[in-house]
Amino acid sequence: MGRHERVAALVGDDLAGQAVADLGCGPGRTVRALLAAGPARVHALDRASGLDDDLLADRRVRSRLADLDDGLPLDDGVLDAAVSLNVVEHLAAPVDHLVDCHRVLRPGGRLVLAHSDWDTALFTSTDDALTRALVDRFAAAAAGPSTRSDGFMGRKLPALADASAAAGAPWELTAVDVWADPHRRFDDGSVAWKVATAVLAAAADDPSLAARAAGWLEDLRALARAGQFLFAVTDVAVVLERR
Numbered sequence: 001m002g003r004h005e006r007v008a009a010l011v012g013d014d015l016a017g018q019a020v021a022d023l024g025c026g027p028g029r030t031v032r033a034l035l036a037a038g039p040a041r042v043h044a045l046d047r048a049s050g051l052d053d054d055l056l057a058d059r060r061v062r063s064r065l066a067d068l069d070d071g072l073p074l075d076d077g078v079l080d081a082a083v084s085l086n087v088v089e090h091l092a093a094p095v096d097h098l099v100d101c102h103r104v105l106r107p108g109g110r111l112v113l114a115h116s117d118w119d120t121a122l123f124t125s126t127d128d129a130l131t132r133a134l135v136d137r138f139a140a141a142a143a144g145p146s147t148r149s150d151g152f153m154g155r156k157l158p159a160l161a162d163a164s165a166a167a168g169a170p171w172e173l174t175a176v177d178v179w180a181d182p183h184r185r186f187d188d189g190s191v192a193w194k195v196a197t198a199v200l201a202a203a204a205d206d207p208s209l210a211a212r213a214a215g216w217l218e219d220l221r222a223l224a225r226a227g228q229f230l231f232a233v234t235d236v237a238v239v240l241e242r243r
């Protein structure tokens, strides 16, 4: 079971008749995992239109382009559950966003708030010191298309939930889950390759790290070819029940 299936399982095994939402859905891997539990409706929200075609064609899926920083385009109390995976680090005001999530959930509805804690990224390499320096840089720097990031977001989720409760969104924190999926592949497009590529992007404005980064990538490729490669990152999920 991968991270998307784990997040969906925290929402529930039987979502028959329920309305759920994936907030910042990307291509929709969590949407697909949610559909397996039989909900009546999955609202797939993102500011970019990257939802996979089969999901766009699924009558249970309602794709909505929305900037979560502008508030959720949903009425009060319409959702039975919502999930958010690796999104809140990109938002301008994550606490306000959680207050808004509380608004759109019915009483007793669940929010599964999940995030990788990028500072825990683990790569097998032949140069541990370089890997440490690159991961430190990655955890500290904004990388990729977003100008906002937080390499320590996973471990901050319980505090974020608390802050939103203090801001007027009372939740019961019913579960905290932590896992790390193993990834052995390093071919282009694999999860490990995507994260390593983001690590390189974060090192780009540090000349001494950037000069060694291409060699680091080749090292990881060679280890994968030899069957010695492992990548993992700790994922954290909190399950919040709307009071």
Ligand SMILES: C[S@@+](CC[C@H](N)C(=O)[O-])C[C@H]1O[C@@H](n2cnc3c(N)ncnc32)[C@H](O)[C@@H]1O
Residues within 6 Å of the ligand: 023, 024, 025, 026, 027, 028, 029, 030, 045, 046, 047, 048, 066, 067, 068, 069, 084, 085, 086, 087, 090, 091, 146
């Ligand atoms: C790292 S991806 C995660 C995608 C998906 N949840 C997953 O785990 O595969 C972050 C997603 O958040 C979306 N996103 C970031 N900021 C956003 C915003 N302000 N409003 C809506 N979506 C946003 C991005 O477009 C992207 O699809």
